[in-house]
Amino acid sequence: MAATTEHKIESAMAAECLSGRIRKLGRVVNSIFDRQFRPHGVRSSQISILIVVGLHGPTTATEVCGRLCLEKSTLSRDLERLIENGWIRATEAGGRRRNLELTTEGRALIRRVQPAWKIAQAEVQKLLGPALSTELCRVVDATLSLDDTD
Template identity: 30%
Template sequence: MTSGTAQESKALPPLPCTGARARRLTRRMTAFYEGYLREAGLRLPQYSLLMHLTRAPQSLLHLAERMDMDRTTLTRALKPLVEAGWVVRHASDDARQRLYALSDSGRQKRDQAQVVWVEAQLALETVLGRDFTAELNAQLEAALERLRPALSPEN
């Protein structure tokens, strides 16, 4: 994927790998949150899924779009939540469409985990500084918005 801007910038040497730094940050951030979420018996991706689900069934496609995930990864991530009884798969009028909703026990698990997540978030803001965390969030959102149109539709 080459753009005019990328070709024009070849005169400058590239900056250090942003992707590698983002991966390192993601691993450390995940470990930080999971240190807290372990108390609720969840991993960070599981907590995130529970937070995006509601009692109203929603399609896998809709959920994948909301979470910026591909459907295959989302299907794998949902499997242990369905097995635990926290997420329920519903039938759809369209046999090709899979619908998922939060079960009562899933709502309880999410509520329990949300209390722990608040502790983790506040601790993170203490470590990084609240202003820095707010700016980091804003920069991450801006990066997501800029990258979205640069990716192929499958991503």
């Protein structure tokens, strides 16, 4: 009897879990973008970092984490590769802080991947449909603005 109850609980959680569903959607979307970015030697997670540093640099790792809702350890792995490839420059900013800036090579990479980004963007929009694509952006923006008020 207990196994049946546990199975019902697991089934209900699997059917209703927003976290699991959102994570699956994220993996599908990331794989579409990563497939397009692969010829350029970069992943979608790294492009996101390049974009944030390009828009807000010089900036710090803490600020990038905040803007992308990332843990520092997650950022560190991608950031190390971006610095090694010369796409981001890290300079001392006092104490343990480093300023991050997009390099000329980093800006050139963003320009090179833009056509691939457009293809991936169109593929995801086709997969989701226009209404869901628009609603997803609205929900994410609204959720993040709520988080910013804390």
